[in-house]
Amino acid sequence: MNPAGPEPLLQVTGLDVFYGDFQALFGVSVSVSAGRVTALVGANGAGKTTLLRTIAGAQGAASGSVRYAGADLTAAPPHQRISRGIVLVPEGRRLFPSLTVEENIQVGAAAAASADWPLDRIYGVFPMIAKRRGQRASTLSGGEQQAVAIARALAAAPSLLLLDEISLGLAPRIVAELYQTLAELRSAGATLVIVEQDLRRAMEASDDLVCLLEGRVALAAPVSAVTRDEVVAAYFGQRSPGAAT
Amino acid sequence: MTWVNAVIQGLLLGGQYALIACGLSLTFGVMRIVNLAHGDLAVCGAYLGLVLSSALGVPVWVTLPLLLPAAFGAGVILQTLLFGRALRHGMLAPVLVTFGLSVMIENLLQVAATSDPRGLNGGALALASFRLGSHITVSWLFMTAFLTACAVLSGLQLLLSRTSWGRKVRATADDLDTARLVGIRVRPLFATVAGIAVATAALAGVFIGTIGTFDPLEGANTLIFAFEAVVIGGLGSLWGTLAGGMALGVTQVVVGQVNEAYAVLAAHLLFLAVLAVRPGGLFAGQHAAREAREAPGVLG
Numbered sequence: 001m002n003p004a005g006p007e008p009l010l011q012v013t014g015l016d017v018f019y020g021d022f023q024a025l026f027g028v029s030v031s032v033s034a035g036r037v038t039a040l041v042g043a044n045g046a047g048k049t050t051l052l053r054t055i056a057g058a059q060g061a062a063s064g065s066v067r068y069a070g071a072d073l074t075a076a077p078p079h080q081r082i083s084r085g086i087v088l089v090p091e092g093r094r095l096f097p098s099l100t101v102e103e104n105i106q107v108g109a110a111a112a113a114s115a116d117w118p119l120d121r122i123y124g125v126f127p128m129i130a131k132r133r134g135q136r137a138s139t140l141s142g143g144e145q146q147a148v149a150i151a152r153a154l155a156a157a158p159s160l161l162l163l164d165e166i167s168l169g170l171a172p173r174i175v176a177e178l179y180q181t182l183a184e185l186r187s188a189g190a191t192l193v194i195v196e197q198d199l200r201r202a203m204e205a206s207d208d209l210v211c212l213l214e215g216r217v218a219l220a221a222p223v224s225a226v227t228r229d230e231v232v233a234a235y236f237g238q239r240s241p242g243a244a245t
Numbered sequence: 246m247t248w249v250n251a252v253i254q255g256l257l258l259g260g261q262y263a264l265i266a267c268g269l270s271l272t273f274g275v276m277r278i279v280n281l282a283h284g285d286l287a288v289c290g291a292y293l294g295l296v297l298s299s300a301l302g303v304p305v306w307v308t309l310p311l312l313l314p315a316a317f318g319a320g321v322i323l324q325t326l327l328f329g330r331a332l333r334h335g336m337l338a339p340v341l342v343t344f345g346l347s348v349m350i351e352n353l354l355q356v357a358a359t360s361d362p363r364g365l366n367g368g369a370l371a372l373a374s375f376r377l378g379s380h381i382t383v384s385w386l387f388m389t390a391f392l393t394a395c396a397v398l399s400g401l402q403l404l405l406s407r408t409s410w411g412r413k414v415r416a417t418a419d420d421l422d423t424a425r426l427v428g429i430r431v432r433p434l435f436a437t438v439a440g441i442a443v444a445t446a447a448l449a450g451v452f453i454g455t456i457g458t459f460d461p462l463e464g465a466n467t468l469i470f471a472f473e474a475v476v477i478g479g480l481g482s483l484w485g486t487l488a489g490g491m492a493l494g495v496t497q498v499v500v501g502q503v504n505e506a507y508a509v510l511a512a513h514l515l516f517l518a519v520l521a522v523r524p525g526g527l528f529a530g531q532h533a534a535r536e537a538r539e540a541p542g543v544l545g
Contacts, residue, residue, distance in 0.1 A: 056426065058422070058425065058426050077425075078425050078426055078427075078428055079425075079428040079429070079430050082427070082428035083428070088426060090423065090426060094420060094422075094423040094426070096415070096416040096419040096420060096423070096424075097419055097420075098415060098418075098419050099412065099415055099416055099419065103412050103415075103416075104416075106409065106412060107412055107413060107416045107424075107427055107429065108427050108428075110409075110413060110427060110428045110429050110430075111427075111428025111429075111430075112428075152427060153427075156427070156428060
């Protein structure tokens with residue numbers, strides 16, 4: 001995606017990842033440049049969540065490497081990656097149900113890279129959860145919970161934010177609000193990798209696009225350099241995009 | 246008046262049960278380990294108190310500043326070398342490991358200290374008492390055990406609810422995988438939790454040894470009451486554990502007032518009844534139900 005530029009912020013090379021005997025990723029290589037938004041798309045089971053979890057250190061790799069900001073983090077545990085700035089918003093939000101909203105966010109700062117994201121700044125980004133700060137996370141609506149999940153990740157002061165299916169199960173209006181927030185983070189210079197089911201939204205929100213197909217990279221290109229048909233073809237594994245053309 | 250006395254004595258006894266049980270409750274609530282050696286660790290605490298107080302020639306209370314840190318350290322070591330490793334091999338492995346540890350401790354104690362029952366030197370406190378009204382006499386030792394239990398439980402509750410350490414512990418108890426993912430270093434956290442659990446067990450052991458006598462096999466009996474207090478109160482809930490201990494204590498003493506032979510049996514029957522009617526415990530019903538409802542999916 002960035003062949004001529006300086007070393008990318010994140011460089012994933014040749015990742016093989018297994019769940020027991022099942023291989024989820026086959027030699028996946030991806031690079032992400034600082035300040036850009038990368039959309040990770042692909043069908044269910046293509047390996048998107050596995051790739052994000054491997055980058056975040058929640059999943060080990062059998063082979064391959066993860067380099068970030070000049071350091072080899074392939075074997076680093078999650079807390080070390082977080083303190084270097086790699087933070088994951090996991091699929092399904094995964095809030096701590098018995099903790100309050102504020103406690104969830106505070107826990108997110110456990111291995112924070114810096115104090116760049118104090119609570120008041122986070123509440124400034126998500127005013128809707130500021131009112132709910134003393135409530136248990138489990139009592140919030142889905143959209144509010146997703147906002148808390150992102151807020152918890154921001155508390156770690158990420159330089160690379162990985163967002164896994166943040167729009168899953170949410171009303172379109174809420175999704176639009178969340179993406180508006182991401183656009184603000186993006187214009188503030190954040191580097192994002194987003195997994196998104198909605199292809200159109202994914203392409204609108206990002207600079208680069210990576211499409212996974214059955215654990216392999218089927219397409220990796222700047223969004224401006226590909227058509228929707230080409231992406232759809234890569235998505236479904238069709239050999240030539242748009243046979244009619 | 247006899248009944249009032251029985252209830253008071255039962256509540257005090259319940260405090261002792263709660264003191265033994267709170268470590269068990271903490272260990273289960275946070276690490277999902279049912280530590281079958283918990284009672285034996287309490288007995289180890291009593292023996293350590295015996296060794297220290299006879300070596301130094303002081304009442305056992307004076308040795309607590311040495312005894313409690315030693316117990317904390319033992320807990321850290323056990324968690325790091327034994328329980329933590331066992332946890333990586335599923336739910337059953339820790340049960341087997343703690344069972345093995347229990348058998349080992351009981352046999353080692355028999356070899357090292359013989360099976361003779363022992364008692365601890367409680368100093369002047371052991372014999373002191375005060376009167377409530379004209380008919381009820383309360384032992385200061387029982388009262389101290391009860392107040393210590395309340396203090397330990399309140400202290401733990403404060404640590405858990407007010408400190409950043411406690412926040413991390415609760416987050417980890419909620420969802421271990423996600424706790425790792427947000428950067429909580431689970432291993433040192435578990436080590437401190439285990440240290441606290443063993444230190445409270447040792448403290449309980451000191452009270453057991455001062456109030457009554459103990460021998461190397463006392464741990465099994467201790468464990469049963471602690472376990473019942475935890476289950477009656479609701480797994481992983483500290484205040485529930487205190488209430489569970491009191492329910493057991495009151496049942497035991499009040500039934501003992503009628504017929505001493507049925508006292509212990511009645512306490513066990515209470516446990517069975519609670520288990521049959523409210524398997525989640527008296528105080529953790531809502532919590533357990535909510536957890537079950539919100540169990541997160543693994544893969545998507």
